[in-house]
Amino acid sequence: MFKKLRRKVLVLNLTVTTGVLLIAFSAVYLATMGMINADNLERLDRVASSFQLRPPPLPLPGDMEYDETTTILTADYVPSFVLVIDERRTITGVDSVLGLTPAEYREAAEIALDGATTGGLVLSGRTWVYKVDPFMVARISGGRIIHETVPGYSQIVFLDVTDSAKTLRSMLTTLLLVGIAMLVIIYCISYYLAKRSIEPVAQAWDKQRQFVADASHELRTPLTIMTTNYSVLVANRDETVESQSEWLENMKVGMDRMSRLTTSLLSLARLESGAPLGEKQSFDFGVTVSRIISSMEVSAQAKALTIVVDLEPELVIDGYEDLTSQVFAALYDNAIKYVNDAGTIEVAVTRTKKLVSCAVRNTGPGIAEADLPQIFDRFYRADNARMGGDSSYGLGLAIAQTIAGELGGKITAQSSENDLTEFVFTFETA
Ligand SMILES: Nc1ncnc2c1ncn2[C@@H]1O[C@H](COP(=O)(O)OP(=O)(O)OP(=O)(O)O)[C@@H](O)[C@H]1O
Ligand SMILES: [Mg+2]
Known part of the structure; x- marks a missing residue:
């Protein structure tokens, strides 16, 4: 399931990044191509218009005569040539410093005349753009420059754009190579990130599944107790309630177990749902601790324990009394449960400026390092949990730790086997 999710995240990541790269690179390429093309067209126009204003050596077609004072304008030097064509598509003039053969000029003229008024072609291994215009001459008459179209004639200007075509091609190759390299890098990064981001989800999912399995398993025990005893009850329908009190008592034990378990599960669920903690109030943590200790005095006496309590005098704090006392009760309950007979339990509460630290220590077999x-x-x-009896579920510390987290605190544990076990609950007071 998580493999599929990881693949999905990866594919999504790659699709989005490929799309973004494609858009970015296309934009760069198209913008450059547009600029180069516009530049080429401008150069083409410049050559065309300067040619229109040029005097011979071109032989003027027909009976037109060249006026000595015709303005001579030369374009910037660009590899270009101009063909003058008559209406029978015969080349009547060639203006070129390039060493092309007559056949190549003819081929160029044919392609240009068969195509649109501007276009491109490949000639003699080079790339050209061309522009077909009416053939015009310029002359001065009465002190003014006059441009005249020569009827039936056209001029075609060809401009060598091999270099810019080459630039565009190498740019395309570079973009493709960079794009592929980036995709490979992005793939590796996405794979790593997808793996890393899904791992905690997978772990949480596994934990949750384990939790449901454990909870169901734990619920089965009281249910079995109740079902078995119910069957006995039903089998002896005619008997009095009094005479069946043993089965009823057993059923009550099952119900109590179940009720305790569901209460614990509910409080865990509530804590993890992020429900508000309620209103903060001022309370004396020392009083809370003393109350819980005396509420468990009977159990302490039954085990002949020595209880040592060391409370700082000033323990009035602003906080959540119910939750804070629940954590202490869980730790103290464990101490009573897992202390050795005639052992010692020590409770010490200290306070610094902002932190309250509540340590609960007990003697006894302790917790193995592997279990800690x-x-x-x-x-x-x-393993030592059998000392706690059958009524324990292993939820006390999980709930206490979750509450401590909600209170912005934590619980730490250390234990030396057959010696001392210590739990320290630290939390902020404001
Ligand atoms: N003070 C302690 N001394 C020795 N072992 C302890 C102590 N506190 C906890 N443990 C060990 O840690 C385990 C988990 O404790 P936790 O309070 O979560 O569960 P529990 O006491 O077994 O059951 P529950 O609290 O749900 O009734 C216990 O089963 C016990 O093995
Ligand atoms: Mg416990």
Whole structure:
């Protein structure tokens, strides 16, 4: 599934970047081509109009005569030639310094006369553009320059644009090569990014799947308890409730387990949905801690524990009392559950300017090094967990850590086996 997603992201990335590259490169190429073409046409026009104003050596066709005072204008030197053609398509004049053969001039004239008024052609291995105009001569009459069209004659100006065609071709090749190289680089980068961006999603997905599997598995136990006991109850329909109290009691245990589990799952879901934490209020964290410790006094006494509490005097803070006490309760509940009989539990709360640090330490078998990184995972229970009894799910620390995160704090754990286990809950006060 994620392979398919990665491929999709990759294809999408490549399509978009190829499109953008194509548009950018085409724009550059077309703009350059437009500029070069416009430049060539301007040069062509310049040659054409300067030729129209030129006097012989061209022989003037018909009975037209050359006026000695005709203005002579020379165009910038550009590799070009001009053909004068009569109405029978005969070349009557050639103005060229280029060493083309008569057959080549003829071929050029034929192509130009058969084509549009301006166009391009390849002649003698070079690229040319041409322009067909009516043939005009210029002369001075009565002190004024007069331009006259010579009826039946046309002039065709040819301009050598091999260099600019070459420039355009090499530009196209460069753009293609750069484009291909960029696509290869973009492919590699996209592949890497697609892989990296999908990895956390895949991990979260796997975690979620594992979570659903674990939750279903955990729900099965109380359901089995209830179903089995219900069957016994139904099998003895005629008996009194009193006489069936054992089965009913068992069903109650199942219901309690299920209720505890669903409450935990719900609170995890609520926390992760990003629901607002509620209103901040001022409360004394020391009082909260003492209240939770005394609420579990019975369990502590049953195990003959020594409880050492060290609270800083000034612990009034602005925050979320319910959530903060839930974290401490989870840590203290674990300490009571996993401490050795007649062991010791120490609770120490200190406060710096902005940070409150609440440490809960207990003696006992501790947590193996291999288990330590996993104890915050949902449904994870280390080997020592049988000490906690069957009523535990391995959700306490996962929920506590999530709450701590929501409060902008964290929980750290360290443990030396058969010695001391310490959990430290640190959170900001404002
Ligand atoms: N103070 C502790 N001493 C030793 N082991 C601990 C301690 N706290 C947690 N653990 C280990 O970490 C595991 C995870 O703890 P967590 O509180 O998440 O689950 P739990 O206590 O087993 O179940 P739940 O809290 O859902 O009732 C426990 O099963 C236990 O193995
Ligand atoms: Mg717990």
